[in-house]
Amino acid sequence: MALLGVAPAHARLAERLERGETITVVALGDSLAAGFELSDPKRDAYPSIFGSVLQRRYPKARIRLIPAGIPGDTARGGMRRLEREVLSRDPDLVTVQFGGNDHGLGRAPAEFERDLEEIVRLIREQPGTAALLATPPIVSPDADTPMVRAVKEIGKRAGIPVADFDGAIRARGTGPRGPFPFGRHPDARLHAVMARSLYEAVETLLPCQRHVRVRIQEGARYFPRADSAPVEVLVEAPGPDPVTVVLECDGVEQRQVVDPGTKAMVPVSFWVPLAKEGTPVRRRLLAWARAGDGFGYDLRWLTATPVVRAGQDGLVIDGRGLVLGRDGWRGPDDLSGRATLIREGDFLHLTVTVEDNRLVRNAHRWNAFDSDCVELYLDSRPAGAQARPYWEPGVIGLFVQPGTTPAEEVSWKPLEPLPDAWQALEVRSALMPGGYRIDLRLPLSLLGAPGSRYVGFDIALDDADGPRGRRTQMVWAGGADDFIDPSLFGAVDLAPEPWGEPQMRVSVW
Structure with missing residues (x-):
């Protein structure tokens, strides 16, 4: 089946985001789209992260996210429930992520490709609905598995952006155990990696904007016990506009303004609250920056734990x-x-x-x-x-x-x-x-x-x-x-x- 051309729905999506309209996003997929085994999938699953970042990128718009992930599902199952659970919601954007279970169940790559291609065809027939595809993270030393290749080929033929989840996770690193240690599903950090890949795929649909780089400084440090800890956010935003830098810690915002024209990564310091008396604590950190029409973000986790003195x-x-x-x-x-x-x-x-x-x-x-x-x-x-x-x-x-x-x-x-x-x-x-x-x-x-x-x-x-x-x-x-x-x-x-x-x-x- 040949799917040629760039969907007009992609241009329409970009225009509606810029105008600040309500945008309905449906995340169709398997256990990854469902946030399976996450303690807080409504916050930490990749569709949720993607939706929250898109909302910050377009604060005038209203992003309405509808998860449609079912653990264990395949592309065939997604095709069967597409009308009932996705297209009936009149979505502006559908993200499609399958392949892990197709691979695990031993389905022929050609069958998977036909099912996924049919999903794409049905979405494209829905007026005004854009689509994004995502490659499945596969437990394999080979970075070019048949399911991953099939997703990329369909995206290329259909003119649809592809978020390479498999490649992004491999580039980020997971250690020798891979993304599914002991059969467990990817954790919140890897969902953040997948969400970034999805956001970067959406960016290819949007008008060219100035690039803002944001990175939360990684590493482990030791401090006297206290009820707060420093966090450094590195920002680069060339251009004439002041840069607003925001650090959200579990939903609470701190803001600073940096002088315009930062052509190198400039450190911006924040303080994050901790529990008292050395009690272990984990905080989710979302940093984002805006300069004119430029935007960038980073998402990390802070963990504070006690130190015992031998x-x-x-x-x-x-x-x-x-x-x-x-x-x-x-x-x-x-x-x-x-x-x-x-x-x-x-x-x-x-x-x-x-x-x-x-x-x-x-x-x-x-x-x-x-x-x-x-x-x-x-x-x-x-x-x-x-x-x-x-x-x-x-x-x-x-x-x-x-x-x-x-x-x-x-x-x-x-x-x-x-x-x-x-x-x-x-x-x-x-x-x-x-x-x-x-x-x-x-x-x-x-x-x-x-x-x-x-x-x-x-x-x-x-x-x-x-x-x-x-x-x-x-x-x-x-x-x-x-x-x-x-x-x-x-x-x-x-x-x-x-x-x-x-x-x-x-x-x-």
Whole structure:
């Protein structure tokens, strides 16, 4: 099927945005369009981010976003529900994203291409409706998979812009695990990457405007504990107009005006509120800038977590850190813990004392966390790269199961394979009234950064209480996704200043 020419609807969309009219956008797709597995898909799914950025770009317009994503759907399913869920809404713009499930179900690329082409044809027959296509992120070392090629070819033949989700995610980087670690769906950060790709595709339809570059400064830094933290936004906006720079933190705006004619990235400083007393907190940061008819934006996440000082601070793991099983938790005797970290020359000594009124080891279950267990997480990447939100060399997860009888030995295994040198790790456990204790002696040389002052660090406690596996989990600094996202970890200061102030780590990625 040949689809030639540039759709007049694209020009009409640009005109209506400029005039400030109501624009209806329908996001047709699969689980990605639905924001599957996101904690707040109405805010963080790529269609929602795209709609909110488009609204800021065109403040006089009213952007009406209608999600139409169904987990597990294919291009064939999208074609079948196109009239009922999309075209009946009289949309001005339809974004179309399929291919991941078509690929996973083993559908022939030619079948996928025919279905997607039919979707495009039906949208183009709707008067005044523009379309955008998006390539599917595919778990494959090959960046040129048949489904991705098919989407690009259809876009080229139809004269429709294509947002290359697959290419954008590969360019951004996800670490060795890829965009679907352990079968999980892309997180909010990768949805932000997809939303940017979609926005850039829309920009190709709009009149040429001055380019404004905006970037929130990334990295991890350490500060004395406080109720706010600095964030730096870099802006470049050549031209005669003053530049208005806005930083939105969880919906609250701060504004500054920068002198016109900035031909290099100029830093603009803001302060972001945090929780008090070192409580872990995560904030969504949306920075955007406007200069005349120019616009640019960036979206990142800030995470602030506590830092424990080796040899000075003790850790408490209690109900405040419950991330699983809150309704079934019966109090500190059911599950809670304390931990200390001491540096002994070239070794780090960790002691974890766990209150647990019933010890269980489920030998029939493969996952260590489906028994009573201590999870230990370490991030020994260079200081500036620590807390980067994906797993890569230098990030380590260990699962330690105590002996549940005097005759049963402690056991441990890594989340991912470790070099043979890790056999030097010394681990012991002991039964105690109402619980157990884990002692771990770690050669710092295993972390590959013996001179580093800070190491990312977190502890989680798992409680089974029966053969069905884990019932409760509580974490010191991070959350249930520690095994996926190292930005959630706290940190340990291996060389604290005597009587120094307690610290926090603030990372932006």
